[in-house]
Amino acid sequence: MATMVQAIRMALHVGEERLGVTDIFGEDVGPPLGGVFTATQGLKTAWNTPLDERGIVGMAIGLALAGRRPVAEIQFCDYAFNTIDLLKIAGNTYWSSGGDWNVPLVLRTPVGAGIRGSIYHSHSFDAQATRTPGWKIVMPSNPRDAYGLLLSAIVDPNPVMFLEPKALLRVKARPGEEIPGEPKDDKLLSKMIDAPLGDRSKWKPQWPDLEELYIPIGKARIAREGRDVTVLTYGRNVPMSIAAADELAREEGIEVEIVDLRTLYPYDWDAIVESVRKTHRVLCVNEDTEVTNFGEHLIRRLVEHLFYELYAPPKLLAGANVPGIGLADNLEQASVPQKDGIKKAMRELARHEP
Numbered sequence: 001m002a003t004m005v006q007a008i009r010m011a012l013h014v015g016e017e018r019l020g021v022t023d024i025f026g027e028d029v030g031p032p033l034g035g036v037f038t039a040t041q042g043l044k045t046a047w048n049t050p051l052d053e054r055g056i057v058g059m060a061i062g063l064a065l066a067g068r069r070p071v072a073e074i075q076f077c078d079y080a081f082n083t084i085d086l087l088k089i090a091g092n093t094y095w096s097s098g099g100d101w102n103v104p105l106v107l108r109t110p111v112g113a114g115i116r117g118s119i120y121h122s123h124s125f126d127a128q129a130t131r132t133p134g135w136k137i138v139m140p141s142n143p144r145d146a147y148g149l150l151l152s153a154i155v156d157p158n159p160v161m162f163l164e165p166k167a168l169l170r171v172k173a174r175p176g177e178e179i180p181g182e183p184k185d186d187k188l189l190s191k192m193i194d195a196p197l198g199d200r201s202k203w204k205p206q207w208p209d210l211e212e213l214y215i216p217i218g219k220a221r222i223a224r225e226g227r228d229v230t231v232l233t234y235g236r237n238v239p240m241s242i243a244a245a246d247e248l249a250r251e252e253g254i255e256v257e258i259v260d261l262r263t264l265y266p267y268d269w270d271a272i273v274e275s276v277r278k279t280h281r282v283l284c285v286n287e288d289t290e291v292t293n294f295g296e297h298l299i300r301r302l303v304e305h306l307f308y309e310l311y312a313p314p315k316l317l318a319g320a321n322v323p324g325i326g327l328a329d330n331l332e333q334a335s336v337p338q339k340d341g342i343k344k345a346m347r348e349l350a351r352h353e354p
Contacts, residue, residue, distance in 0.1 A: 001173035001186045002189060007143035008039045009193060010179060011150035012071060013207050016045045019154050024065055025049050026056055026073030032200050036075055037110060037169050041195045042205035057086040057107065071154065074109040077125035077163070084132070087268040090159045091134025102157040112236055112287045113336045114167025118163065119324035122332070124288035129161050130265050134250035136217050137264040138167050139163040141238035141293035144177040145262055148215030156217065156332040165235035180211035222275070226257030228350045232298055233285040234261045237337060241285055254350045264294060276302060280311040281349045287336040290318040312352035315343045
């Protein structure tokens, strides 16, 4: 079964071979490295840029307006913050032109903690992304979703931001999360599409016969059924929340429903409402800093619409409001949600009596 980074690479291959992708670019995206996380190894349309995030976003906008279909990469989302004004231009062009100009670009960027990236390689970008109107925002939690969401992003006629949880990039798919057309043998897949160490000048990938899979943007999935608490989450926190919920079910009989949003905007409001109306208790979990957090928006809307159906005050479990993530394990773990903290918040909500 593929890892998430292999799934992303295979989706980009399908994009350039069948879906009209013309340019895949960014810092170290082209040969010989093929991306700092190897997501772009062996791709025909991949090329390198200078260390210039503003130049990357500006080039992507220009290429899209010129009729091409680019996929740009910001190597780490920490360095996307100096492109906000350009992201606003990409997002408002279709609206401000009265629908005359589409901007068919995808912006990929790794996000979040979990790899000991320290202060400059551990930020989240979901809060900032969701307050940039005109963009669709997606974040997968498993390889199959990464593959299907990226294909949907590629064919979308306007900007899509594809946020890649760094801590999950090397995680393999679980049963039921296979990519259609991939070989069942992990080692065979690696031999086919992973570049060897050392000299890669003569290496070429042997792509499997992949099928197209489109996971709709704006559609959540129920990652775990439950009756007592709803957890709204995405990305790295999905498998962490599932693990916490499984432990709580075994130990205390509390059944937590995990809603993997997959799309942060436009998010699946119907799925959120359906789950919260079933459990009457809700916990939002993500890694971004807790002040002006995306989860706060969801809680505000839930309180406005479902106030009299809630049995407990909604909770937000998010990243600490600190300037960065420390390198030491104890600092990183204290800065973003961990399994035990998620489990504790679930338990408190489940036991709260109105």
